[in-house]
Amino acid sequence: MKTINGYELEADLTADNSGFSKWGFARKNGKTYFIKEFLSPVYPVYAELLTEEVVERKKKLCSQYEEKMKKLYTTVNNCSDGNLVRIDQFFRYGSKYYITTEKIESVDRELVYSQPLSVKIRLCRVLLHTVLELHRQGIVHSDIKEDNILYKRLDSGAITAKLIDFDSCFREDAPPSDVEEIHGDMWYMAPEVFRIIAEEKGKPDSAMDVFALGLVFHQILTGKQVGFDVDKYSYPFEALLNGDTLHCDSSVPEKLRPMLTGMLQKDPEKRIRLEDAWLFFEKKQEKTKTQRSVSAGDFRKDAEKESEQDMKSERENLPEGDNRPDGAARPSKLIFGRGIRPEDRKDTFDQFFQKTGDL
Numbered sequence: 197m198k199t200i201n202g203y204e205l206e207a208d209l210t211a212d213n214s215g216f217s218k219w220g221f222a223r224k225n226g227k228t229y230f231i232k233e234f235l236s237p238v239y240p241v242y243a244e245l246l247t248e249e250v251v252e253r254k255k256k257l258c259s260q261y262e263e264k265m266k267k268l269y270t271t272v273n274n275c276s277d278g279n280l281v282r283i284d285q286f287f288r289y290g291s292k293y294y295i296t297t298e299k300i301e302s303v304d305r306e307l308v309y310s311q312p313l314s315v316k317i318r319l320c321r322v323l324l325h326t327v328l329e330l331h332r333q334g335i336v337h338s339d340i341k342e343d344n345i346l347y348k349r350l351d352s353g354a355i356t357a358k359l360i361d362f363d364s365c366f367r368e369d370a371p372p373s374d375v376e377e378i379h380g381d382m383w384y385m386a387p388e389v390f391r392i393i394a395e396e397k398g399k400p401d402s403a404m405d406v407f408a409l410g411l412v413f414h415q416i417l418t419g420k421q422v423g424f425d426v427d428k429y430s431y432p433f434e435a436l437l438n439g440d441t442l443h444c445d446s447s448v449p450e451k452l453r454p455m456l457t458g459m460l461q462k463d464p465e466k467r468i469r470l471e472d473a474w475l476f477f478e479k480k481q482e483k484t485k486t487q488r489s490v491s492a493g494d495f496r497k498d499a500e501k502e503s504e505q506d507m508k509s510e511r512e513n514l515p516e517g518d519n520r521p522d523g524a525a526r527p528s529k530l531i532f533g534r535g536i537r538p539e540d541r542k543d544t545f546d547q548f549f550q551k552t553g554d555l
Contacts, residue, residue: 200231201289203296209233217363221299229284229296232363237261241291262288268335269295272362275329279322281346281360300358302346308355309419313449319347319357320413321477326359327409328470331402336371338400339364340408341384342415371399383421384408387433388464403464406473410459417452418445422460436462452476 198205203222209231211218219232240246240254269283276282284296308319323345330337337359344361364379372378375393378400386407392398411432414422423443424435432442442460444453455476458468 200233200294201285201287203229203231205231222296224296228299230299231294231296234293234295234363237293239288239291239293258288261293265293268365268367269362271333271335272330272365275326275333275335277329279326279356279358280329281358283362295363297360300346300348300360303349303355305342305347308347308416311355313417315355316416317449317452317477319355319416322357323359323409323412324470324473324477326357327405328474330365331368331405331470334368335365336368336400336402337362337365337405338378339380339384340405340412341381342412343381345412366400368401371401380408382431382433384411385431385433386464387436387462390433390437401464402470403467406459406467406470407461407464409470410456413452413456413459414444414448417449418447420445432460 197207200222203224206221206223206228209218209220216235217232218235219230222229222231237254237258239258240251243251246254265286269286272280273282281297281300284298286293286295288294308316311319327337327340339361340359344359346358346360347355348358349355366372375396378389378393380389384407386404388398389400389404392400411422414420422432423445424432425440429435429438429440435442444456448456455468455473459473461467
């Protein structure tokens with residue numbers, strides 16, 4: 197079997213659900229690693245057919261890419277305190293670039309959905325802390341979704357959550373300059389990101405992570421995707437941009453509803469910040485500073501008015517039977533371009549704008 201920089205592949209790398217990369221598993225020094233090969237950029241190893249000018253240009257682009265990714269991955273690793281899968285190595289081998297991480301033996305998502313409510317609340321708390329640490333370092337994940345969360349059973353028997361896939365991350369003070377560089381999954385796309393892509397103006401920021409994390413929390417807490425009129429729309433952002441609303445399942449704990457409401461606001465300026473969302477789990481009463489126009493204190497006050505429910509009675513309100521997310525499975529990863537590909541939605545890009553008019 198092929199060996200890459202000392203990593204012996206268990207099988208050929210696959211491009212399944214991976215966007216512009218290939219992935220697989222490999223062994224090195226008696227340990228198993230996840231390995232990903234990036235399809236671009238390509239270092240000009242075989243440059244015989246290229247002009248000297250083209251070779252130098254490609255080398256310069258690759259050098260800039262290396263510097264950018266090394267800094268990014270170093271910052272990401274420094275944010276990890278156990279619930280963020282660290283990048284073990286980033287390297288070039290031949291003409292291609294690779295990363296490796298530890299292999300996580302994950303448990304099935306269905307098992308997570310069947311856990312007591314107290315466990316699921318703890319998992320949400322873990323993920324919120326993880327993303328908050330990224331934001332505190334100025335890093336936007338930009339591709340938060342259930343497929344990028346692995347659930348692992350610890351030696352103690354408890355289940356924890358780990359965030360993965362940092363290839364689409366960017367620094368908030370240096371967002372993608374081209375809309376074609378905004379990567380992600382359409383189901384978890386924030387309304388303002390669609391507008392940025394459609395209008396080719398504006399810059400994405402950490403608020404997009406908050407929206408996506410709110411959708412993930414709803415799935416963890418209820419085993420279902422957030423509700424909206426699926427006969428009219430394919431995705432949550434469509435419903436919001438058309439003036440409709442998103443609906444939380446009745447099994448969402450009352451004390452967490454204001455937090456989810458804040459995370460799923462259409463307007464990113466009114467969306468709760470993760471620093472304030474953290475208070476819903478920490479039960480702290482002190483006010484926190486926010487740079488957005490609407491303070492999360494409003495949501496916190498609503499939560500404080502809700503009566504404290506016994507954990508057992510909350511658990512009894514959970515839905516029974518099959519807890520799979522509603523709706524047909526969608527591709528785990530899409531790349532946003534200057535428009536949305538027609539095959540991935542009910543209506544074409546132009547038809548959507550005819551429907552919505554001035555967004």
